[in-house]
Amino acid sequence: xxxxxxxxxxxxxxxxxxxxxxxxxxxxxxxxxxxxxxxxxxxxxxxxxxxxxxxxxxxxxxxxxxxxxxxxxxxxxxxxxxxxxxxxxxxxxxxxxxxxxxxxxxxxxxxxxxxxxxxxxxxxxxxxxxxxxxxxxxxxxxxxxxxxxxxxxxxxxxxxxxxxxxxxxxxxxxxxxxxxxxxxxxxxxxxxxxxxxxxxxxxxxxxxxxxxxxxxxxxxxxxxxxxxxxxxxxxxxxxxxxxxxxxxxxxxxxxxxxxxxxxxxxxxxxxxxxxxxxxxxxxxxxxxxxxx
Numbered sequence: 657x658x659x660x661x662x663x664x665x666x667x668x669x670x671x672x673x674x675x676x677x678x679x680x681x682x683x684x685x686x687x688x689x690x691x692x693x694x695x696x697x698x699x700x701x702x703x704x705x706x707x708x709x710x711x712x713x714x715x716x717x718x719x720x721x722x723x724x725x726x727x728x729x730x731x732x733x734x735x736x737x738x739x740x741x742x743x744x745x746x747x748x749x750x751x752x753x754x755x756x757x758x759x760x761x762x763x764x765x766x767x768x769x770x771x772x773x774x775x776x777x778x779x780x781x782x783x784x785x786x787x788x789x790x791x792x793x794x795x796x797x798x799x800x801x802x803x804x805x806x807x808x809x810x811x812x813x814x815x816x817x818x819x820x821x822x823x824x825x826x827x828x829x830x831x832x833x834x835x836x837x838x839x840x841x842x843x844x845x846x847x848x849x850x851x852x853x854x855x856x857x858x859x860x861x862x863x864x865x866x867x868x869x870x871x872x873x874x875x876x877x878x879x880x881x882x883x884x885x886x887x888x889x890x891x892x893x894x895x896x897x898x899x900x901x902x903x904x905x906x907x908x909x910x911x912x913x914x915x916x917x918x919x920x921x922x923x924x925x926x927x928x929x930x931x932x933x934x935x936x937x938x939x940x941x942x943x944x945x946x947x948x
Contacts, residue, residue, distance in 0.1 A: 660720065661685045661940045662802065663871040663887035664880045665844055670701035670723070676710045679719075684880045684915035685871065685943065686720035691736050692727075704739050708760060713745045718943050722776060724749040737762070739773045741769035747801060749776040752809065753918035754783035756794030763798035774801050781805025782813050785828055792809035796839040803836050804873055807846035811947065818849075820856045822863065833868040845872040854882060894937045896920070897930035904905055 665686035668675045671694070681688045689707040691700060707723050723745050725736035740748045748769065751764045763775055777791070777800055784791060795803070807825055811818050822829070829845070836843040845864035848857050857879055861872055865887055872883045889897075900922045903915050914923045922930075 660842075661871070661887075661936060661943060662720065662842055662844060663940075664874055665720070665722070665804075665871060666874045666877065666880065667694060667724070667847070669703070670707035671695045671699045673706060676706065678877070680715045680717070682719075682877050682880060683884065684719060684874070684877075685884075686722060686746075687716060688722045688724050688749060689740050689743070689745075690724045691732070692724050701735075704732070704736055708739050708743045711745045718945075720747065721745045722747040722749050724751070724778075726818070727751050729763065734765065737765040738768075741766040741773065744770040744773045744850065745770070747774045747776045748896035749778065749804060751778045751806075752781050752784075753777040753779060753791060754781045755787050756790040759791060759794040759798050759800060763800070766799075767900035775800045776804060778806045778809075779803050779832055780809040780813075782810065783833075785810070787839075788831055792835040792839040792841060795841055800841065802842040802844065802870075803832065804844045805832060805846040808849070820861065826863075829864070829869075830867050831920070837868065842870045843868075845869040847873050847875045848879070849875070851876045851878060854878075858886065888940055889937045891931050894933060897933045900927055900930040901934065 662685050664684040665688060666679065666682065667688045667690050668679045670676065670689040676689065689710060691703050691707060691773060695703045702804045711721060711723070723732050723740040725740055725748060726732040727750065728734060737748065748766055753759060759777060766773065766775060775798065777795060779791070807818055810825070816824055818825070833843055845860070848860050850856055861883055864872055871887045874880060874883060896918060900917050903909055903917045903922065903928050909915055916922070
């Protein structure tokens with residue numbers, strides 16, 4: 657798993673020039689220029705051109721920049737993918753991945769993209785629920801860095817309802833994180849549709865962080881502060897993690913399997929967790945610095 661912060665990744669319709677300009681100033685970790693759900697069919701070609709222009713123009717600082725394309729099974733998908741691959745954003749997000757073969761097909765479609773341009777995949781169909789391990793294995797083999805959960809589409813396809821506590825979908829959320837982690841992938845929680853409900857947003861962020869998600873995909877700038885706060889490492893845990901790293905680095909402790917650090921047991925597995933937590937904290941701190 658990369659230590660790059662992805663606490664808050666905001667969808668912006670690529671058809672909206674004003675929204676793209678605003679995105680350059682927002683304190684989120686990533687921006688998704690959306691060509692899919694947020695764009696009407698007759699506006700998709702123009703949105704594609706605007707997304708390409710935005711990537712070329714730059715100005716997003718340290719924010720990760722992603723283009724979400726339409727699927728290969730749509731009239732716009734092939735052109736979206738070709739255009740995104742040519743301009744080379746940080747990542748290209750593809751929708752409704754339901755099998756390992758889908759990952760391979762999308763990876764082939766963006767083969768001309770720069771090596772640094774990664775594939776991201778939406779996990780949002782009933783078929784994907786039944787093929788998480790297969791999709792994760794294919795993702796690890798085909799330049800995929802991150803999954804994004806899409807509960808809106810999943811609930812619709814299942815004929816179910818989303819509840820504030822997300823209990824109907826909690827098993828799927830946990831299994832998705834397990835599958836992603838088993839293959840070294842980052843993973844983002846689904847969007848929350850309630851723009852004027854900060855309490856439920858905070859509860860969902862807390863639930864997602866407890867499960868193990870890296871961050872949350874967002875639909876409105878007002879949601880950024882909550883996601884950044886909830887998915888940031890706790891300062892006390894960062895301090896303890898640094899103490900764990902320092903303790904195991906002592907010559908007399910380098911071969912030991914467990915230590916007592918500030919009154920808590922620290923095993924080798926805690927050392928690995930501590931190193932990742934400190935990396936993430938440092939990366940978050942770097943985000944706040946001006947881009948060079």
